[in-house]
Amino acid sequence: MRDIFDNSYARLPDRFYTKLPPVPVTGPQVLRVNDALARKLGLDPASLSAEVLTGNALLPGTDPLAQVYAGHQFGGWVPRLGDGRAILLGEVTGDVGRRDIQLKGSGITPYSRNGDGRAWVGPVMREYIVSEAMHALGIPTTRALGAALTGEGVQRERRYPGAVLMRVAASHIRVGTFQYFAARGDRPALRLLLDHAIARHYPDADGPLSFLAKVVEAQARLVAKWMSVGFIHGVMNTDNMAVSGETIDYGPCAFMDTYHPRMVFSSIDQQGRYAFQEQPNVAVWNLAQLATSLLPLMDGDPEHAADEATRVLEGFADHFSPEWMRLFRAKVGLTTQEDGDEALITGLLSRMASSQADFTATFTALTGGDPGDHITDEGAWDSWAPDWQARLAREPGDPKATMRAANPVLIPRNHRVEQAIQAGIGGDYAPFHRLVDALARPFDPRPEDANLATPPRVDERVLRTFCGT
Numbered sequence: 001m002r003d004i005f006d007n008s009y010a011r012l013p014d015r016f017y018t019k020l021p022p023v024p025v026t027g028p029q030v031l032r033v034n035d036a037l038a039r040k041l042g043l044d045p046a047s048l049s050a051e052v053l054t055g056n057a058l059l060p061g062t063d064p065l066a067q068v069y070a071g072h073q074f075g076g077w078v079p080r081l082g083d084g085r086a087i088l089l090g091e092v093t094g095d096v097g098r099r100d101i102q103l104k105g106s107g108i109t110p111y112s113r114n115g116d117g118r119a120w121v122g123p124v125m126r127e128y129i130v131s132e133a134m135h136a137l138g139i140p141t142t143r144a145l146g147a148a149l150t151g152e153g154v155q156r157e158r159r160y161p162g163a164v165l166m167r168v169a170a171s172h173i174r175v176g177t178f179q180y181f182a183a184r185g186d187r188p189a190l191r192l193l194l195d196h197a198i199a200r201h202y203p204d205a206d207g208p209l210s211f212l213a214k215v216v217e218a219q220a221r222l223v224a225k226w227m228s229v230g231f232i233h234g235v236m237n238t239d240n241m242a243v244s245g246e247t248i249d250y251g252p253c254a255f256m257d258t259y260h261p262r263m264v265f266s267s268i269d270q271q272g273r274y275a276f277q278e279q280p281n282v283a284v285w286n287l288a289q290l291a292t293s294l295l296p297l298m299d300g301d302p303e304h305a306a307d308e309a310t311r312v313l314e315g316f317a318d319h320f321s322p323e324w325m326r327l328f329r330a331k332v333g334l335t336t337q338e339d340g341d342e343a344l345i346t347g348l349l350s351r352m353a354s355s356q357a358d359f360t361a362t363f364t365a366l367t368g369g370d371p372g373d374h375i376t377d378e379g380a381w382d383s384w385a386p387d388w389q390a391r392l393a394r395e396p397g398d399p400k401a402t403m404r405a406a407n408p409v410l411i412p413r414n415h416r417v418e419q420a421i422q423a424g425i426g427g428d429y430a431p432f433h434r435l436v437d438a439l440a441r442p443f444d445p446r447p448e449d450a451n452l453a454t455p456p457r458v459d460e461r462v463l464r465t466f467c468g469t
């Protein structure tokens, strides 16, 4: 096979990482290989053996390393985090552009702190399922190239089967990577990192300020897309925000069933810092940390630079709001713009909240079902529907087609993900495979997958998710 690796991050100075191979495991066994993605990357799916997926064997051309970064975790500053359970194998350069190939759960590194460097099969399945579902929904995300069992146990609340995920990303450069070098006052490294990130993600940015503007725009669009499908990231620490604008780090994430703007799933997010409707605010908070890290690279008077950066941050809303409106207009069948649209949409959302309606099922019921089954508050549906119908009457084209293309039928519902994980712990991976297969077609499911669209019964609801460590 032609050597398709070209490891640009590994050519940065050695204070950006520690070079080391994955720690071998005793009993590698393939869980799943994403053949289609492998081919897109120019990799032969057959080369993704159990040995390769667990890091026991390395593909030719890789140059494995653990990246260093810092971050704010729930607002608290941690000066050094880094890949404590991941190894960047290298970068492939195929038709889709440069992509990182990383192993997650691949053993101890200098950044493991008190951790064991491992992952258990639950979080690996969760990330596989949800990241691939995000991709199918058209939302920028890291992806799952494969997963394998290690044949070893991992001790958490109990002993679980160990696993490794092979993850693909446009890069693993985080807000926290910039913070790491800024906090150390390492201006030369910051400059190199900026040039590297610009070359990879925003080649037409011409300096720190325009780079910041690009990241702000990418994150604003990304978070608006999350909101449009009811996604809660759950752990939006600055080390979990990629400057590429891809969704990264599927820990205690969840898609809402019942809609509520203050919904939280993560067991460790007791203050609701990362609640559903807080996500745009948190994104701005994180981007402000990026802006602060970039200030030393900005020319001229520092005060002027800070003002300029603030102005760029304030631009978040200028990208977020139109994208949010575009997405939610489509969800109710609108492609044109009228002044009353926002009130129409928020009117629906507030009725959904007070009726404890299922987010996904309510929107799909607008085209195929009875929304009144979901918007059950007394008179709530009847007080909204006439305005909506009147608005639809002024809409050219085919509103139903607009809605069908905007409202997924299938999302990775928590209780299904949890069922797949529980079955996996017992050695049955069929529900995992079925879920991954089904979620590849979120807008147009196969008839046999239709039951995966059903919201959980009250006794099936999963209201807490846990960090996948």
Ligand code: AMP
Residues within 6 Å of the ligand: 081, 082, 083, 084, 085, 086, 111, 112, 113, 114, 115, 116, 117, 118, 119, 235, 239, 240, 249, 251, 467, 468, 469
């Ligand atoms: P996360 O909350 O998954 O974003 O992880 C935060 C930090 O903890 C990162 O530096 C991880 O590499 C590290 N970490 C998480 N789990 C483990 C583990 N099992 N072993 C070592 N490091 C870990």
Ligand code: MG
Residues within 6 Å of the ligand: 239, 240, 249
């Ligand atoms: Mg992380």
